[in-house]
Amino acid sequence: xxxxxARRRSVNAIMLTLTGVCTVxxxxxxxxxxxxxxxxxxxxxxxxxxxxxxxxxxxxxxGMANALLGSAKVLILATLIGVPIGFLAGIFLAEWxxxxxxxxxxxxxxxxxxxxxxxxxxxxxxxxxxxxxQFSTWAGGVALGIMMIPIAxxxxxxxxxxxxxxxxxxxxxxxxxxxRTIFSVVVPAAIRGLISGMMLNLARVAGETAPxxxxxxxNQFWSPGWNQPTAxxxxxxxxxxxxxxxxxxxxAWAAGFMLLFLVLLINITARSIVSRGGLKAR
Amino acid sequence: MTKTLLNLAGTLVGAALMLPAQTLINGAGATFPAPxxxxxxxxxxxxxxxxxxxxxxxxxxxxxxxxTEGTVDFGASDxxxxxxxxxxxxxxxxxxxxxxxxxxxAVVPIYNVPGxxxxxxxxxxxxxxxxxxxxxxxxxxxxMKANPxxxxxxxxxxxxxxxxxxxxxxxxxxxxxxxxxxxxxxVGAPNAAPNWPTGLGAKGSDGVAGQVKQTANSIGYVExxxxxxxxxxxxxxxxxxxKYVTASLAGITAAAAGAVKTMPEDFRVSIVDSPxxxxxxxxxxxxxxxxxxxxxxxxxxxxxxxxxxxxxxxQNMTEALSYAKLPKEVVAKEEKAIAKIK
Amino acid sequence: xxxxxTSVPEARVPSSPRASVSTRLFSGDGITLAVVFLAAATxxxxxxxxxxELWINSAASREKFGFAFLATSVWDPANGEFGALPxxxxxxxxxxxxxxxxxxxxxxxxxxxAELAPPKVSDTMTFLIELLAAVPSVIFGLIGIFVLLPALxxxxxxxxxxxxxxxxxxxxxxxxxxxxxGVVLSVMIAPYIISVSREVLLAVPRDLREAAxxxxxxxxxxxxxxxxxxxxxxxxxSVFLALARALGETMAVTxxxxxxxxxxxxxxxxxxxxxxxxxxxxxxxxxxLYTSALIExxxxxxxxxxxxxxxxxLLISATTKRRKK
Numbered sequence: 001x002x003x004x005x006a007r008r009r010s011v012n013a014i015m016l017t018l019t020g021v022c023t024v025x026x027x028x029x030x031x032x033x034x035x036x037x038x039x040x041x042x043x044x045x046x047x048x049x050x051x052x053x054x055x056x057x058x059x060x061x062x063g064m065a066n067a068l069l070g071s072a073k074v075l076i077l078a079t080l081i082g083v084p085i086g087f088l089a090g091i092f093l094a095e096w097x098x099x100x101x102x103x104x105x106x107x108x109x110x111x112x113x114x115x116x117x118x119x120x121x122x123x124x125x126x127x128x129x130x131x132x133x134q135f136s137t138w139a140g141g142v143a144l145g146i147m148m149i150p151i152a153x154x155x156x157x158x159x160x161x162x163x164x165x166x167x168x169x170x171x172x173x174x175x176x177x178x179x180r181t182i183f184s185v186v187v188p189a190a191i192r193g194l195i196s197g198m199m200l201n202l203a204r205v206a207g208e209t210a211p212x213x214x215x216x217x218x219n220q221f222w223s224p225g226w227n228q229p230t231a232x233x234x235x236x237x238x239x240x241x242x243x244x245x246x247x248x249x250x251x252a253w254a255a256g257f258m259l260l261f262l263v264l265l266i267n268i269t270a271r272s273i274v275s276r277g278g279l280k281a282r
Numbered sequence: 283m284t285k286t287l288l289n290l291a292g293t294l295v296g297a298a299l300m301l302p303a304q305t306l307i308n309g310a311g312a313t314f315p316a317p318x319x320x321x322x323x324x325x326x327x328x329x330x331x332x333x334x335x336x337x338x339x340x341x342x343x344x345x346x347x348x349x350t351e352g353t354v355d356f357g358a359s360d361x362x363x364x365x366x367x368x369x370x371x372x373x374x375x376x377x378x379x380x381x382x383x384x385x386x387x388a389v390v391p392i393y394n395v396p397g398x399x400x401x402x403x404x405x406x407x408x409x410x411x412x413x414x415x416x417x418x419x420x421x422x423x424x425x426m427k428a429n430p431x432x433x434x435x436x437x438x439x440x441x442x443x444x445x446x447x448x449x450x451x452x453x454x455x456x457x458x459x460x461x462x463x464x465x466x467x468x469v470g471a472p473n474a475a476p477n478w479p480t481g482l483g484a485k486g487s488d489g490v491a492g493q494v495k496q497t498a499n500s501i502g503y504v505e506x507x508x509x510x511x512x513x514x515x516x517x518x519x520x521x522x523x524x525k526y527v528t529a530s531l532a533g534i535t536a537a538a539a540g541a542v543k544t545m546p547e548d549f550r551v552s553i554v555d556s557p558x559x560x561x562x563x564x565x566x567x568x569x570x571x572x573x574x575x576x577x578x579x580x581x582x583x584x585x586x587x588x589x590x591x592x593x594x595x596x597q598n599m600t601e602a603l604s605y606a607k608l609p610k611e612v613v614a615k616e617e618k619a620i621a622k623i624k
Numbered sequence: 625x626x627x628x629x630t631s632v633p634e635a636r637v638p639s640s641p642r643a644s645v646s647t648r649l650f651s652g653d654g655i656t657l658a659v660v661f662l663a664a665a666t667x668x669x670x671x672x673x674x675x676x677e678l679w680i681n682s683a684a685s686r687e688k689f690g691f692a693f694l695a696t697s698v699w700d701p702a703n704g705e706f707g708a709l710p711x712x713x714x715x716x717x718x719x720x721x722x723x724x725x726x727x728x729x730x731x732x733x734x735x736x737x738a739e740l741a742p743p744k745v746s747d748t749m750t751f752l753i754e755l756l757a758a759v760p761s762v763i764f765g766l767i768g769i770f771v772l773l774p775a776l777x778x779x780x781x782x783x784x785x786x787x788x789x790x791x792x793x794x795x796x797x798x799x800x801x802x803x804x805x806g807v808v809l810s811v812m813i814a815p816y817i818i819s820v821s822r823e824v825l826l827a828v829p830r831d832l833r834e835a836a837x838x839x840x841x842x843x844x845x846x847x848x849x850x851x852x853x854x855x856x857x858x859x860x861x862s863v864f865l866a867l868a869r870a871l872g873e874t875m876a877v878t879x880x881x882x883x884x885x886x887x888x889x890x891x892x893x894x895x896x897x898x899x900x901x902x903x904x905x906x907x908x909x910x911x912x913l914y915t916s917a918l919i920e921x922x923x924x925x926x927x928x929x930x931x932x933x934x935x936x937x938l939l940i941s942a943t944t945k946r947r948k949k
Contacts, residue, residue: 004842012842016740022732023741026814027749030756033767040770056320057339057488058511058603088663096657097664105664112671114933116872118899119922122906123674126681133352135308149667179656200758207760210874210899214907217310219336220320221327228306229336234762238875241766242484244491244512249770256763267758271751310907343908350910367910438796445883447701447908470702477700482800482894483883485904496773497799 037260041253049254054220054231060247064255066222070137070230071206074216077141077226078148078205083198085145086152093153094160095182106157113150120146121211129215135229140216144205151204155197159190192274199270203263209234233259305580310338311345311358312449313487314505315568317603318385319358322596326588333584339486343447343474349571350374355581357571360387360449361474362550377575380623382616383549383567384592385605386538388506388529389453390516390564392494395420397435402517403428403526406461406555406563409519412501413441413458414468415480420499428520435499442493442502445483447475453566454503456554461563472552503564506534506604521563522555533562534606541567542611549616567608575624582623589620675926682920684912693920699885699901701909706917708924710885714802714895715925718877719870721806721891722813727863729810730817731852737818738825739847750822757815765879768808773799773880776807780892797892800882805895808876813866820865824858824943825851858943864936868929874899898925 052063089109093102124143129135163186171181187194216230218239223230233255240252316339323335340348342359349357350371363371363381371379391404408424411417417424421434444451456472458465469476484493487504491512494502506529509516518526527533540556555563570589576582593616597607608616685693685706696707733753737746780797787793797803828851836846852859882894883904898921909915 004840008842008845012844015844015848016736019732019736019740022729023736023749023753025729026733026756026818027752029811030752030759033756033759033763036767036771037763056324057317058507059321085663085666088660089667092657092660092664096660105668108668108671110933110937111930112667112674114868114872114926114929115674116874116899116922116925116929118872118874118902119678119926120674122902122919122922123677125906126677127673129353130351135353146670149670153667178653182656203758207758207762209760209762210903213903217308218338220324221334221336224304224306229308229338234760234875237762237766238879241762241769242486242492242879243488244495244508244514245488246512252766256766260759260763263758263760264755267755340907343910345908347908347910370910440796440798445904447905447910473702475701477698477702478884480886481884482798483896483904485878485883493800496769500798 034260034264037253037257041250041255041257044250044254045258049251053222054236056220058245060245062251064231064233064236064251066219067231067233067236067255070216070219070223071233073137073223073226073230074140074144074212074232075202075206077138078144079198079202081142081145082148082201082205083152086149086154087156087194089149090153090156090160091182091187093157095178095186106154109150109153112146113154116210117147117208118210118213121214124211125214132227134227135215135217136227137216137223137230138226140212140230140232141226143211143215144208147205147208147211148201151201152198155201156194159193159197160186162193163189196270196274199266199273203266203270206266207234207259207263209238305333305584306336307334307355307581307584308336308338309345309356309358309570310340310348310354311571312342312360312568313339314342314360314387314389314448314450314453314566315358315385315605316487317507317511318600318605321599321603322588322592325599326591329591330587333587335584335588339488341444341446341486342449342452345571346447349379349573355576356573356585358568359571360566360568361447361452362552363571371573375573375575377573380572380574380619381549381569382572382589382619383569383608383612384596385600385608386534386553386565386567387605388534388562388565389450389457389503390506390509390529391501391503391519392491392509392514392516393501394494394498394514395435396437396498398432399515400432401515401528402432402434403520404517405520406457407464410458410462410465412439413443413479413481414465415441416464428526437499440497440500441478441481442484442490442497442500443478443481444475444487444490445485448487449474449566449568450487450503450505451475453552453554453564456552456566457564460555510604519563521559521561522557523559523561525559527560527562529562529564529604531601531604531606532560534565535609536561537563537565538567538606538612539609542609545612545615547615549612549619565606572623574622586620586623590617593617593620678919678923678926682916682923684916685920686916688913689917693917694924697887701905701914704911704913706913708898708921710887711896711898711901711921712924713887714805714881715871715897715899715928717891718802718805718809718881718895718897719867721802722809722870723863723867725807725810726814726817726866730814730862730866731821731859733814733818734821734825735847735852738822739843739851746822750819753815753818756811757819759812761812761873761875762879764808764812764876768804768876768880772804772807776804784892791889792891795888795890795892798882798894800880800894801892802881802895803891805877805881805897806891808880809870809873812873812876813870816866816869817862820862820940821855821859824855824862824940827858827943828854855943857939861936861939861943864932864939868932868936871925871932872899872929873897874903878903898922 049063051065055062120143124139128139171185212232212235219229219231237252237255240248319337342361345357345359348354421436452474484490487508490502491504491508494500518528521527536558537553537556541551541553553565593613600607694708697709698705698707784793836850877897878900884894885896902918
């Protein structure tokens, strides 16, 4: 065994330690952010926060009840729009499409995925808000739904392809039609991955602010139905954060903590259902 | 999974729709009067539970644009609409736009200078030079001259202005153009979104206030109530008569009173740099932009009802937020204008 | 060899009089195929519509300014003069800065996770780092305003003293600036670099490492001189991916960049990015020219992110495919 020079050995030790430091810092950042939000906002997550409406500009108190409901409504709509389209198209890609067609559809979907969220907001504004002459919850839902499509498609295709062909062949051999096979055999086999993918998708759009700025706008009060502007959690955080009022800052921290907590909870649950790596699909 | 989701959706939809049949009116516009308007609308809701006015302070420019596109039922602006904007509105909405004044307020120069707790005096040309980037340090001779007894540090001035089209900016640049030929030639006529020579952009009056509060050595301009509510220091401005006046109800009222005689039928008037010993020079009215023809009868009734209430009971709430009431003559004129809304 | 889609011939259920209408109807492949094809077609339609709307609604600005739009640095809505350069500058410089910070740092972490850490530790830490990518942009903005800005206020004077002569750190520092935006972005894109680089590093064949070690190289030398160069293409791919993400970031940047459409050759100066100006000015753009100028900016941003995303995927799949051979 040749003698390693002291220089080479020390470079080795230093660089390897540095890489460890980088990793620890990266992981530490997550805990720092979570911890900071907890400290600043945790105590403000009181009953008022969950039940009261925001007060007039300049007054103190109030809460984010309407923003919580608004976010829920927008996200439900987004899921109802984005997931079925992505899911069904994913089935098409995995079970029927020829390689060329599949590649073309994947390419177009990647294009859609790469669109910055603010541009999707503009698209929804010109498509819906200008034409219906109304800022609305459903315009916001459509914007977020469009953002959910590419990931829904990708994850559906990926998990369906992972189901072994033997299962399909077995079903066919028993006389099932192709669609029967897909819905009774293949999809249930892939269900964990599909649910996990849907949850990750939801967590991602739950925090999106930009597409909602020109679609759902904002609302000081409750927003009845689906055709009125509505308050949403991320937009409220943004508005409160850039204001000068300390009381609003306090509420922004609380909302931020809650949002982050929910997003992380969904992420962790989704990933524990199925362990798969990589952010490439984003 | 789908079943649970559908059930949840149904419940939430139901919950969301279970409110009594309501007249819902959406408006957007100036941040200048936002504390007043949001207060008015929440009080009005307490009186009339079935009428809900949702007001979003996005800036005067956004108010003008969205009411022109018809995406909101009314707009709000402290910037006078340009002729181009008015004809754009008429072309798109097939009716005229009424600009109805609501209150008068003051634009104050706010600052955050470490070690300075008193009131800094500003002359008009001085303010213009600061925002032009010609005066760059707090201990500039011009500033020292107007404040002989004050200890000002030699730090760089951080200019903060509005990032978006703003009526507050319109009023402020109106003043700067009137008192500084330099400003007028370099930046131009009063403008809601001028080409700022220097500085940081912040969103909304509250954004500017927030930025100044967080940034040492900064100067900005916001409506008086934002400075008061957040305990941000603001300066005295030299008025046309040469006196240094800090913004107050008296100063704004004096400025507004002076405009009464020259108030045109369409209420488009500037009260900036008005004469008078006690006048605060950077004052302005702010207007609600309401289309003259409103098709929905419920919305029309609600708007007219609100406007009438605003001119009577609403006016009694303005002074608590440091906005001046409208002069009596203006109120009378406006009541006639409201009758025009069909 | 399995083809891309299952090539098992479609079986037909002999229609039985006792099978219910719905069974026969819904087990018919025709309807299912029609439905899923429709879904796929909808996606294409939406994307096409998006591109068309962007193209059409930016027509006024494109016709008036042509390509000069990309080179003009004046943004004066009041006088109808629009130029994209300040925003392209702001977007590019903040993204470049974020890469300069995040790439060495991210690559270092990826090396540790791929080469040094025991598998379980590596998996757990990667999991946690990927959670960082799930943090919403507005929360990064919140932390940026209230934590990073005050922190930078203490660090920058030190930087100015030592690096001020470089010009990059010249001029006054107000807080919101290109530097602040760059730092926030670097934290946001680091997880992408770490995650993808780790995967491409793991895809490098063992034999290469073993050969290098057998020849007497240290662990670090093996990694740096053999493994990383082999995975170079994939690492570039991760950088492009991170860059594409940084370019389109709106909220966090808007909250800390200073919103000033001026081109200044100092990192300490406030700036403006394409996404930020659209977010701030879109709802108030009166007049056709103003709106179409903003939409043209959106088009520019869209084009940039498409190109980068496409390049990224090509590079990443090239590296991970090599291993399968």
